[in-house]
Amino acid sequence: QVQLVESGGGLVQAGGSLRLSCAASGRTFSIYTMGWFRLAPGKEREFVAAISRSGGSTFYADSVKDRFTISIDNAKNTVYLQMNSLKPEDTAVYYCAASKRVVITTGYDFWGQGTQVTVSS
Numbered sequence: 001q002v003q004l005v006e007s008g009g010g011l012v013q014a015g016g017s018l019r020l021s022c023a024a025s026g027r028t029f030s031i032y033t034m035g036w037f038r039l040a041p042g043k044e045r046e047f048v049a050a051i052s053r054s055g056g057s058t059f060y061a062d063s064v065k066d067r068f069t070i071s072i073d074n075a076k077n078t079v080y081l082q083m084n085s086l087k088p089e090d091t092a093v094y095y096c097a098a099s100k101r102v103v104i105t106t107g108y109d110f111w112g113q114g115t116q117v118t119v120s121s
Helices: none
Strands: 002-007 010-013 018-026 033-039 046-052 058-060 068-073 078-083 092-099 115-120
Touching: 002 092, 018 033, 018 092, 018 115, 033 068, 033 078, 046 068, 046 078, 058 068
Parallel strands: 010 115
Antiparallel strands: 002 018, 018 078, 033 046, 033 092, 046 058, 068 078, 092 115
16 A cells, blocks of 8 residues: 655746645555646646656656656655646646556556646736
8 A cells, every 4th residue: 555645736826836745655665656647627637747766767748848847755755746837727636646567657556635736827
């Protein structure tokens, strides 16, 4: 069992920045990949970014490339999502996810409760 808790969401103006955190607990040794997804009203869940446990490999959706950065701190069992140049279309509930396998956009086993990010125009 792995538990994930997101934090850092909130209100921000367009062009601003925000950093999300995801703290993992439980059987964290079983995690190979961690990622971020988002869900906006009326839309399907969207992949945002993923990172290998070592931090050596990262992947981003085209919509956030050059604006968002995913990172991991294994000593703290925490993954981060630094979001810069935020746009109103980035508004969504952001979810942290973890997988016991090497995956990118699908195949995640554990999910957090989500944190709301709202970007005003």
